[in-house]
Amino acid sequence: MIETARRTWRFLEPYHGMIYFAPEAAAAYKALGLSGRAGYFASRSAALGAVPAPVVVATFYNFNPVLVGQSLDGVWSSTDPAAVLAARYAGADQALRGILGDAITSPEMRRAATLLREAAETITGDVTGRPLFAAHAALPWPTEPHLILWHAQTLLREYRGDAHIAALLTAGLSGIEALVTHAASGAVPAETLRTSRAWSEDDWNAAVAGLRERDWLTDDAALTFTAAGAARRAEIEKATDENSAAPYAHLGESACVELQELVRPFSRALSEKLMPWALARQ
Known part of the structure; x- marks a missing residue:
């Protein structure tokens, strides 16, 4: 069941990630005075x-904590979480309607x-140790199917994300070290992770x-796991999977x-339009 x-x-991640x-x-956040990274950090944390x-x-x-601090500086003095959440759902609604059309x-x-x-x-009560999931699970459910699907995937994404952070902390990795090991796994280029x-x-x-x-990486120029490092990273993924299933x-x-099978065409259409790099993962 873990692999399933x-x-x-x-399969569903592009449906939320879009x-x-x-x-x-971005336009909905900008209307509230939030541009660039401010929109991202405020909208994803507004449930808190x-x-x-x-x-x-x-x-x-x-x-980088400096980025977070700079992005959120003055945000909650110029708008409020309820307005940002409304903008987030309005943006999701408009984007899904525009790309999926009658499929919604x-x-x-x-x-x-x-x-x-x-x-x-089934997991809305399973909030212990999952702060970001708990905050989103407390939000009201939308009424339209395409937004119900988006909200449900948002909950499952944050549920898994909180589990992943717990696994990373248990493995003794800081935030930036977690990124380096993610790059070493080959999933995302190192420069993309560093700069983003x-x-x-x-x-x-x-x-x-x-x-x-600490024997996570070899000494060569590339980011290459040692045998021990590869085993530790595999344990992190295993723990994340087990605590998200x-x-x-x-x-x-x-x-x-x-x-x-139901979501494959939805996720593919969203990926083609907004996240073409995600197509290889579907």
């Missing part, structure tokens, strides 16, 4: 309330929304050096496979 759960999450690349969402930057640093984990009212969309909501609702999280080259090189000293186990294998 992971595969189902990956919100970070949709121009409709008007919390200070260190809380966002803690729950987002691998971003299709029987396939209604069925997918029903299945994923069922999965998400606003770490300097000096910070990155220091993290690499530290991981080499409950909602999919509730649905069962056949319903998960059905869900994958």
Whole structure:
């Protein structure tokens, strides 16, 4: 069931992830006076309330704290979490309507929304140690199927994300060290991870050096795991998968496979339009 759960999450991830690349969402945040990274940090953390930057640093984990602080500086004095959440859902609605068209009212969309909501609702009480998930689980459910599906995947994404942070902390990795090991896995280019999280080259090189000293990485120029490092990273992924599988186990294998087939065209259309690099993962 673990592999099925992971595969189902990956099939659905573009359906949530599009919100970070949709121009409709950026425009909605900009109308509130939030431009650039301010829109990202405020919109994803708004469910927590008007919390200070260190809380966002803690729950987002691998971003440079300086970036978080600068992005959130003055945000909650110029707008409020309710307005930002409304803008986020409006952006999701507009983007999904624009890209998926009539599919948002299709029987396939209604069925997918029903299945994923069922999965998400089985874990809404499982909030211990999962702060970002808990905050989003406390939000009201939308009423339209395409937004129910988006909200459900948002919950499952943050549920998994909180589990992943717990696994990274248990493994003794800081936020930037987690990024370096992610790069070493080959999933995302190192430069993309470094720059998108606003770490300097000096910070990155220091993290690499530290991981080499701790036998996570070899001494060659490339980011290559040692045998021990590869085993530790595999344990992190295993722990994340195991601590994220409950909602999919509730649905069962056949319903998960059905869900994958239902959302495949939705996720593919969103990826083609907004996230072409994600197509190889589907």
